[in-house]
Amino acid sequence: MTHILYVDDDADICEVAVMALELDDALVVRACGSGADALTVAPEFQPALILLDVMMPQMDGPTTLAGLRADERTAEIPIVFITARTQTADVERLTALGALGVIPKPFDPMTLADQVRTFLARG
């Protein structure tokens, strides 16, 4: 089984993401409602991939990524940003931070698991 961590401050989006990803029986998904929660959950859950919203209150996605990279237990976990801002400059800025890539918001629940599989194959 492959663990996926989804991080987004929108609880309804988290629920849809978990439902969508678990359409793939091989994926086990947990959701976190904040970057701070992700920093607590990720070391124990050991996801194969983290899907991380960019714009969140208190701790945004890039700050959360930095926190995950600073912890040796999560430093190597591939991270894909989820963002509504997908201009080339935005994507380049996010990948320059060390993210594996970007999934545009709003995401299509029917194809999200396929997108994650593609990133898992790359990571």
Added chain:
Amino acid sequence: MSDPLFAGLAARFRDRALADGAQLRAALAESDCAKVGAIAHALSGSAGTFGFAAISVHAEALESAVDAGEDQLVEAAKPLLAALDALA
């Protein structure tokens, strides 16, 4: 996605979007650009996931107008507000 849980979430989104419409009108009346941008951003990133693609498109346009510092936000918000009103 035809899952009953998803249908429930979509219905909940619809209710929330209607409330967002009211908040957006209030933010426009107060010329609170930051709040207008925040509401537009949230709708832009979520509505399409629940099957309301037009709302995402109009919200993205409004967010871009806010980012560009446009001073005619009431005009820029009209398509989004119309799409939100259509949910009622």
